[in-house]
Amino acid sequence: MRAVRAAIVVPSLFAIAYKVIGSPQTALYATFGGIATLVIAGFGGTRTNKLSAHTQFAVVGSLALIIGTLVSGTTWLAALVTVPVTFAIFFGGIVGPNAATGAIAAMFAYVLPVVSAGGAATIPSRLEGWWMASVAGTIAVLLLSPPAPGHRLRAATAELAGELAGRLRAAADGQTTTPAAMRAAKERLRAAFDAAPYRPTMLGTADQALGSLVQLLEWGASQVGDAFDGHIDLARSCPQDRALLRAAAGLFADTQALLAGQAANPDFAALERARRRSAERLRDLSGRAGEPDARVAAAQAVHAQSIAVVARGAAADALIVSHRASAKAVEAERRDWYGFSTDAATAAAAPAAIVPANATPAAAALAAATNSPRIATNSPRMQGLIGAVTLVRRHASVRSVWFLNSLRAAVALAAAVAVADASGVQDAFWVVLGTLSVLRTSAAATGSTALRALGGTVVGFVVGAALLIGIGTHPGALWAVFPVAVLVAAYAPGTTSFLVGQAAFTVTVVVVFNLLAPVGWTIGLLRIEDVAIGCGVSLAVGVLLWPRGVSSVVGDDLADAFRSGAAFLTQAVDWALSELMVPPAASIAAVSAGIRLDDAMRCFLTEQGSKKLGKEDLWTLVNAATRLRLTAHTLAALRPATPVASADPGSACMPLAGSDGYAGASACTGLRIEAADLAGFYGTIAQEVSRPSLGPTTVSPPLLMAPAMPRQASTADANAPVEASPEPELPHPHLFWVQEHLHHLSKDAQSVSEPAQHMAEVRRRPWWR
DSSP, X not given: OHHHHHHHHHHHHHHIIIIIIOOHHHHHHHHHHXXXXXXXXXXXXXXXXXXXXXXXXXHHHHHHHHHHHHHTTOHHHHHHHHHHHHHHHHHGGGGOHHHHHTHHHHHHHHHHHHTSSOOGGGHHHHHHHHHHHHHHHHHHHHHSOOOOOOOHHHHHHHHHHHHHHXXXXXXXXXXXXXXXXXXXXXXXXXXXXXXXXXXXXXXXHHHHHHHHHHHHHHHHHHHHHHTTSSSOOGGGOOHHXXXXXXXXXXXXXXXXXXXXXXXXXXXHHHHXXXXXXXXXXXXXXXXXXXXXXXXXXXXHHHHHHHHHHHHHHHHHHHHHHTTOOOHHHHHHHHHHHTTSOSOHHHHHHSOOOOOOTTOOHHHHHHHHHHHSOSOOOOSHHHHHHHHHHHHHHHHSSTXXXXXXXXXXXXXXXXXXXXXXXHHTXXXXXXXXXXXXXXXXXXXXXXXXXXXXXXXXXHHHXXXXXXXXXXXXXXXXXXXXXXXXXXXXXXXXXXXXOHHHHHHHHHHHHHHHHHHHSOOTTHHHHHHHHHHHHHHHHHHHHHHHHOTTTHHHHHHHHHHHHHHHHHHHHHHHHHHHTTOOSSOOTTHHHHHHHHHHHHHHHHHHHHOSSOOSSOHHHHHHHXXXXXXXXXXXXXXXXXGGGSOOOOOOTTSSSOOOTTOTTOOOHHHHHHHHHHHHHHHHHHHHHHHHHHSOOSSOOOOOOXXXXXXXXXXXXXXXXXXXXXXXXXXXXXOOHHHHXXXXXXXXXXXXXXXXXXXXXXXXXXXXXXXXX
């Protein structure tokens, strides 16, 4: 459909501008504007999304066209201004997939005037051609587009939510099920999320909520999957935990319904009541003979509580995705997306913390810090501004693939503008366009693309020359060939090789310029020369600025994710054990590092050329970093559900609510030491994948930490009484929960060392090998 639209619209625009309006400038900009709009840019989404994207694209292109025209008279000024203009257009891709896919197309509006003769007097005719192309192209896209196939990502998200609801509902009813269908749904969701080279979510509130929801459901599937590894049987949970699982299943079912466009009203209050009853049931166990084993009960409860945290966040995000959430709920969830809060949904709906009358000032302050709003942003504009500022700050770093790509493109195009003018080529535009078309994320990929671009240009020149020799430069013959050339040029990208696309585009150029001024086949020869210069500039800049390409950024972003995740883990453990007075601040850096890593991975997977690091090793490291962060997130979210009790802030471990006779200070200290050991291991992994030593090193896996209870007893009935408890006084349930999470994390970490060493070996090699 894209090729048909272009074959109809582009020649029509050229005919109207050249024959009716009679302006070569208008005809030229209408033609290249049409190619940019209909061939280069490929905006997705609904018709409303496409209309919005095309409108913004037209405005950005107009501004770029005006700036390029105004600075074109002075070489040094044109090269200097090219840097911020190019950087801004490419860096704007962080907003969403449509902005990212439109970046190169928008550059057409700048590179053509910045290297062309003509001052401010030509701006009206150039803008006329650009807006003719924008309006006609937008109408063609809206009218000649196939029906939307549906939101694949949203459908896959709803499917996984439904599978989670089914598994939990069966467990709550005491039925034994298998996780095969749930795991298959998880894989389909991951495939849908990773299918695009850019994150399939934009800056809008609903898009951010969908991105958060995907991660929450994947983490929920991992949590439920852990219960099927043979050590836990959720179907044998106590009545309180079954009620909690049933409430969580209800929220997952509501999530599925909301994503399917159906009405639903998630009952968050019922979930929180079930969480409190589950915790109270554990606190009521005194260790006396005849009572259920507290460790068995805790092992069951830790999964139910963690799954409930995921269900609550998923339902809150689903309300936002379906545009059914209140402004207060949106504000609370925004803090969660951007790392300002670890328990946003509870903070938005829960009552004030319960502080006993005899509470110490420290305990009262802790209760206030837990529940006080930290950001008052009820205004939608303020919320959007906070999101935009956070997004820019997140990517304004040499760890961001967006920042590095934008910087390299800016320097390369500025150099191309300067070289094109200094070399005195006849059509400097092709030099800059050649640089733009072959710029890739690594020097090796840029070099191979440059060879294909030159090869395609030569083939196109030969075909174009043969065509002109056969039909001559008679306008009638050229007009007949014009739509066919555009059709092939528009069809080639994405369906055939890059070489074929370049050849078809060269034929189109030969036809267009011979219609404007018949010069014969020599125009193709000039294009070969110009593209060769542009490719050389692009390759030189790639070698100087970013020879390894995105693979180096993946390593650096992995290191950041491990470091920030380790810091988040230690703070989350302290928070869960009441060692911190405020929620973990490291969540902000952890969330940002996770998003940068996701962007770098997408770029790496779509980068042309061979991959020196195996995908299996890479995914093992990425999944380990994600699990580290989400484990910390879950631990940090457990505590606010339990009110704060009177405490002595000078004690080794501040007592938790419901444990006035708490005697677990040594256990608390032991858990903090275990968390610190795990954090140290991930810090070593971060060093290995970011800046490996000169020689091979060995990173020993961390010590496998003990679970909250022996695994041979963990599938026992949580209601079954025991003759005697091994402990005269039971620790607080949070100690069991923290220990269980650290056990699973240390178990997962056993497989991280070897892939990290493989990445270190790759990073030690020279970039050209």
